[in-house]
Amino acid sequence: MVDFGDKLACFQAITGVEDPDLCTEILAAHGWDLELAVSAFTASNPAPSLSNPNDNDNHSNNNHQNNVGSSHQSSFDDWEGVQESGFTRHESQPLSESPAAGSPPGFAWKIITLPFSVISGSLGLISGAVGLGVWIAGGVLSHSLGLLGWNSGREGGASSPMVSLSAAASEALNFVAAFERDYGTNHPNFVSEGFMDALQRSRQAFKLLFVYLHSPDHPDTPSFCEQSLCSEVVTSFLNENFVSWGGNIRASEGFKMSNSLKASRFPFCAVVMSASNQRIALLQQIEGMISPEEMLTILQRVAEESAPVLVTARLDAEERRNNMRLREEQDAAYRAALEADQARERQRKEEQERLEREAAEGERKRKEEEEAQERAAREAAEREAVLARRRQEKAMSLGVEPEKGPNxxxxxxxxxxxxxxxxxxxxxxxxxxxxxxxxxxxxxxxxxxxxxxxxxxxxxxxxxxxxxxxxxxxxxxxxxxxxxxxx
Structure with missing residues (x-):
């Protein structure tokens, strides 16, 4: 039997709404489908951002807000060592503000110094904790619903409690097909694979990952896709400088990414990259309707700020490959020298054995040749005798040669x-x-x-x-x- 109390508690934990009556009404309105209720709530009632609460005024006064986040790590030296994990989020900062007096600091400065401001500010700590908590809660919730049999698919079939690689890739393929059906083929080159595989692809290509969460029911979605996301300048810039991944928030992985990235307003885009210690750095959020020019400006700034990190990561990776290749060459040289010594010893022994074998083989061949010669002579004599006997028999069978005549x-x-x-x-x-x-x-x-x-x-x-x-x-x-x- 369905435990409505557990669903109510899960809905409160995810949305942060404390009023149980209100939560009960929302769940009941959506047939007690937890994922559908949470998705509808986040789309129609934006949850408080993980950034500074005072920034809510900016949400109400502007069509979009650009949030810059970075990893809790002090460096990105382990660019290639990241695996699936949670997101690290920090205080958001509007593009128009400067973090300090004078010229704005570069991207690398934010990566190194931002953890200290987070440690000293309670809001940063709460944001990081809540961001990680939502990511973990999403996985636990999906697993728990699957065990209880509540996580039924939208089409009436049972879905897997955890999104497998094939399921994530299938969702990505379905998203690309639906997007092209609605908005044509002139769009960012969304990869047809799961989020973590797309992140892996961006890491291997030393590019940032552009994430687009598609809300098909939001009124601004068609205008944003047609005018901004699919504009020629934005599409060209994304295809050249980013790896792009898209997900529908009505699908399993898109829903989870919406919770993990705290998507409070739609249309929603984000730029992320792999960080060290199996974490993912959220570099930029773009929420709400935005013009293609503004979007291109934001993407260019993020690409410029992250360029030193990506270049450093590329150089580090090349250095590691060169060092690995050098070690392999040294090991190969050592093995070659060792094998050469062993080969010389084997060659000496083989040469000695060869001489012994050749002597024995020579003696054997000499005897075989003598026997062959004797056998050939004997066979030749026998053949000659057979031919002579045959000629004699044939001559006798012919009889006497007749004299000339008409017959x-x-x-x-x-x-x-x-x-x-x-x-x-x-x-x-x-x-x-x-x-x-x-x-x-x-x-x-x-x-x-x-x-x-x-x-x-x-x-x-x-x-x-x-x-x-x-x-x-x-x-x-x-x-x-x-x-x-x-x-």
């Missing part, structure tokens, strides 16, 4: 070496008889050959050897060539 065929046989042999056959003798005649001669070393007539060319293959010379058209005389068949 006698004169056959001339030409061998590949140019030698010629001639014999008479009865015209009823078969072509096989001619083959037997060739076999009886000591003119051909190959056993595979064919008898061929030249004009017309006819190859007398084994299929037609049973034909008589007369039937084969070789009577009364014929000239045949011996063609050796390749084996």
């Amino acid at each position: 006698v065929t004169q056959v001339l046989v030409r061998f590949p070496n140019g030698e010629r042999k001639e014999r008479r056959f009865h015209n009823i003798a078969t072509i096989q008889s001619v083959y037997d005649y060739v076999d009886s001669l000591d003119c051909l070393n190959s056993e595979k050959y064919s008898l061929v007539s030249n004009f017309p060319r006819v190859v007398y293959s084994p299929e037609n050897r049973s034909l008589s010379l007369k039937d084969a058209g070789l009577h009364p005389q014929a000239s045949l060539f011996v063609e050796v068949v390749d084996s």
Whole structure:
């Protein structure tokens, strides 16, 4: 059963509204859907900013307020070591104000000195604590609602209690598709991945991360997107100098980022960067309707102020890579020297073994050659004996050569070496008889050959050897060539 008391307590903890009756009415109006109630409350009733409470007058008198925040860390030396964590927020400062007399301090000065002013001022401490608390509360709330079965999706299906990488990327893809459907393709190049992956991308590219939280129900959203965010100058500057990420506050990750960044007014944009010790520095907030010229001015200022930090981070990363490459080269040189010594020792042993093997192999080969020669001589003698016996058998099978006459065929046989042999056959003798005649001669070393007539060319293959010379058209005389068949 749904515990309305827990939902009421969670809603009070997130929104800061102490009146339980008012909270109950808001939750009931949204069907006790906690995320929808919190999102609607933050969109229609801006919560107090984490900046100085006296700045509320600025919210009511201006269409937007630009808040500059920085990390609690004293340096950004660990730019590449950040992972998912909370946001660090500090006192906000309008662009028109100067932090001290004289020329405004640079971005690096704010990073180094701002923690001391936060330590000495209670508002800064409260802002940092509340910012971290909201981030943690968002994760705990999502996990708790998932365990209780309350965190059902807007479409009626159950959603995961914690946003996985694939779910975050899916939300990002859906946001980009919906944004292009409503405002066209001329917009900042929003990455189609989750916030932490986008932050990782910006860190690797040594760029700032531009965050846009989209409130589709806010009346100023269409004008802001069409006139400011999608203007050519703003889009070009963002695509060149920033990594851009966008999220719909109606989606899970966009809702969480809205709470973490304390988005009290919409349209809402922010510029963040990775800080050291797994923290994220909030550098700039842009809340409310703003012209493209004002937005470009703010983005240019933030980019200029952060340039020294990014350049330093890039140089540090290159130095680390160079040092790592140097260590790898030194290690490789040491390993190469060690391997060379080991290779020389192995080579000495292998050379000794090789000489021993060669001596044994030489003796073995000598014996094998002697045996091969003896075997070849024996086989040659056997082949010669077989051929001689065959020639004798073929000559005997031919019988006596007939005398010339009308029924006698004169056959001339030409061998590949140019030698010629001639014999008479009865015209009823078969072509096989001619083959037997060739076999009886000591003119051909190959056993595979064919008898061929030249004009017309006819190859007398084994299929037609049973034909008589007369039937084969070789009577009364014929000239045949011996063609050796390749084996």
